[in-house]
Amino acid sequence: MFEQQLINGLTLGMIYALIAVGYTMVYGVIQLINFAHGEIFMLAAFLAVTFITVFGLPIYIVIIMTMGCCALIGVLLDIFAYRPLRQSPRLAALITAIGMSIFLQNLAMIIWGSRPKPFVQSALPPFLRTTALTVGDASISWLQLFIFGIASLLMIILFLIINKTRVGTAMRALSQNRTSAALMGINVNRVISFTFALGSSMGAVAGIMVAIYYNTLYPTMGYVAGVKAFAAAVLGGIGSVPGAMIGGIVLGIAEALGAGYISSLYRDGIAYAVMIAVIIFRPSGILGKSTLEKV
Amino acid sequence: MLKLEDIHTYYGNIHAIKGLSLEVNLGEIVTLIGSNGAGKSTTLMSISGITRPRTGKIFFQDKDITTALTDTIVKMGITQVPEGRMIFPRLTVYENLLMGAYLRKDRKGIKMDEEHCFELFPILKERRKQAGGTLSGGEQQMLAIARALMARPKLLLLDEPSLGLAPIVVENIFEVITRINSSGTTILLVEQNAQMALQIAHKGYVLETGKIIMEGPAGELMENPKIQSAYLGID
Numbered sequence: 398m399f400e401q402q403l404i405n406g407l408t409l410g411m412i413y414a415l416i417a418v419g420y421t422m423v424y425g426v427i428q429l430i431n432f433a434h435g436e437i438f439m440l441a442a443f444l445a446v447t448f449i450t451v452f453g454l455p456i457y458i459v460i461i462m463t464m465g466c467c468a469l470i471g472v473l474l475d476i477f478a479y480r481p482l483r484q485s486p487r488l489a490a491l492i493t494a495i496g497m498s499i500f501l502q503n504l505a506m507i508i509w510g511s512r513p514k515p516f517v518q519s520a521l522p523p524f525l526r527t528t529a530l531t532v533g534d535a536s537i538s539w540l541q542l543f544i545f546g547i548a549s550l551l552m553i554i555l556f557l558i559i560n561k562t563r564v565g566t567a568m569r570a571l572s573q574n575r576t577s578a579a580l581m582g583i584n585v586n587r588v589i590s591f592t593f594a595l596g597s598s599m600g601a602v603a604g605i606m607v608a609i610y611y612n613t614l615y616p617t618m619g620y621v622a623g624v625k626a627f628a629a630a631v632l633g634g635i636g637s638v639p640g641a642m643i644g645g646i647v648l649g650i651a652e653a654l655g656a657g658y659i660s661s662l663y664r665d666g667i668a669y670a671v672m673i674a675v676i677i678f679r680p681s682g683i684l685g686k687s688t689l690e691k692v
Numbered sequence: 693m694l695k696l697e698d699i700h701t702y703y704g705n706i707h708a709i710k711g712l713s714l715e716v717n718l719g720e721i722v723t724l725i726g727s728n729g730a731g732k733s734t735t736l737m738s739i740s741g742i743t744r745p746r747t748g749k750i751f752f753q754d755k756d757i758t759t760a761l762t763d764t765i766v767k768m769g770i771t772q773v774p775e776g777r778m779i780f781p782r783l784t785v786y787e788n789l790l791m792g793a794y795l796r797k798d799r800k801g802i803k804m805d806e807e808h809c810f811e812l813f814p815i816l817k818e819r820r821k822q823a824g825g826t827l828s829g830g831e832q833q834m835l836a837i838a839r840a841l842m843a844r845p846k847l848l849l850l851d852e853p854s855l856g857l858a859p860i861v862v863e864n865i866f867e868v869i870t871r872i873n874s875s876g877t878t879i880l881l882v883e884q885n886a887q888m889a890l891q892i893a894h895k896g897y898v899l900e901t902g903k904i905i906m907e908g909p910a911g912e913l914m915e916n917p918k919i920q921s922a923y924l925g926i927d
């Protein structure tokens with residue numbers, strides 16, 4: 398059972414990590430916890446199902462289209478909701494983020510209804526649910542393998558963008574000193590938009606994967622996933638991208654083991670427990686710098 | 693080349709710059725001296741488009757840049773080395789330099805300027821792969837200047853480059869500033885170290901609580917008894 402839970406936890410953890418990088422990158426550049434990030438994850442699931450049922454497109458094209466749409470939604474969210482508040486106290490933006498989260502949830506309910514829907518199974522290759530390989534007494538499905546593969550690939554791409562490209566370097570520069578970045582001629586708003594686009598497209602893939610994995614989607618699904626991914630980001634050290642990746646995986650495994658060995662009732666509680674423990678004992682997270690602010 | 697006409701800049705209700713006019717001509721080193729809180733940094737930030745003046749006009753090469761965005765201003769050729777250096781502590785020295793060249797597309801030119809920076813400050817070449825934050829204060833100042841040069845500025849704004857540095861390092865930095873100027877870059881130098889600044893400048897302005905109280909050729913200012921007692925520590 399241990400191996401099985403470990404594998405389940407790792408799959409889940411990769412998904413948390415994909416969402417968590419969105420929180421952490423946005424926090425890095427504008428010090429805002431974008432509470433509406435979970436809703437982008439949810440919208441991705443609904444958009445994907447809509448693209449499949451309305452246009453009958455194959456799943457891989459749907460994933461790419463959804464990434465693009467969610468990137469755009471993330472950018473619009475920043476431009477219309479957060480940008481006007483850039484000079485305001487942080488609390489104003491934080492409350493706006495909560496407001497946007499509620500707004501997007503309700504928008505989804507109006508468009509798609511509030512009852513849970515199954516994912517369009519016919520759009521998926523049938524072998525996904527079959528066992529790909531067994532390790533000890535644990536079996537790994539093709540779906541788990543795909544989730545693991547795609548998430549790893551995205552993480553590598555993200556890592557390369559952040560560390561090796563001009564805009565990625567600008568993102569890091571911006572998160573270290575906004576005034577200085579502006580003085581270099583970096584168009585700060587454009588880089589912030591890029592950050593939202595990047596984080597949202599990663600979250601979008603996670604949303605589609607969760608909908609497929611649990612075969613269900615509903616307008617409030619972004620809330621729970623969002624809280625957990627946020628816990629993962631805090632665990633890894635908010636603002637640190639590798640931290641968010643590690644935090645996601647650790648949390649996923651902790652949750653699966655907790656659910657397996659203690660009780661599946663505690664599944665969601667574990668994320669909160671981890672977050673509270675981190676805030677009490679190591680507020681800067683696993684990889685975070687000291688969170689003390691410069692005066 | 694640069695002309696400020698009666699600018700007023702505020703932080704909320706705080707009136708930091710109260711009608712300041714100054715002019716920098718092509719090829720000059722102009723220094724703006726003044727004590728703590730006089731408004732020197734605010735003046736430079738107003739020129740760079742970070743803190744917009746509420747009234748007044750700023751012209752660069754006869755174009756009105758008063759309301760231009762910072763990236764446009766940098767593209768036009770004004771780069772600032774801000775007070776406190778503001779290097780990116782967790783980017784490498786090399787990445788810091790690349791950020792200086794952010795708006796440029798000419799890879800060859802960037803490469804050349806990088807070499808030029810390493811000639812000016814050989815220590816940076818050794819530290820190329822090191823995080824900016826691990827450098828000493830003097831090295832960080834060198835990096836900040838080198839980073840600004842990577843933009844190939846026509847006008848370089850320097851905000852207290854001597855701040856917190858050992859005298860020997862200050863000498864070195866000022867020598868480099870003179871060299872940068874003699875290779876064709878116009879310089880507006882903000883300093884509290886009036887002694888050093890007036891020595892290398894052609895022209896000086898004295899700022900006090902947001903207003904220019906005196907201006908003239910650097911040599912004349914150095915001879916002025918009021919300046920001597922207030923800024924040069926001579927009785």
Ligand SMILES: Nc1ncnc2c1ncn2[C@@H]1O[C@H](COP(=O)(O)OP(=O)(O)OP(=O)(O)O)[C@@H](O)[C@H]1O
Pocket residue numbers: 703706708726727728729730731732733734735775884
């Ligand atoms: N961000 C800010 N918010 C409010 N007031 C500010 C801010 N920055 C500067 N000021 C005020 O504006 C005035 C001018 O400040 P400025 O930093 O331009 O002075 P300075 O001449 O550069 O001083 P120093 O030599 O200490 O660097 C000061 O009275 C200062 O208190």
Ligand SMILES: [Mg+2]
Pocket residue numbers: 732733734775851
């Ligand atoms: Mg200053």
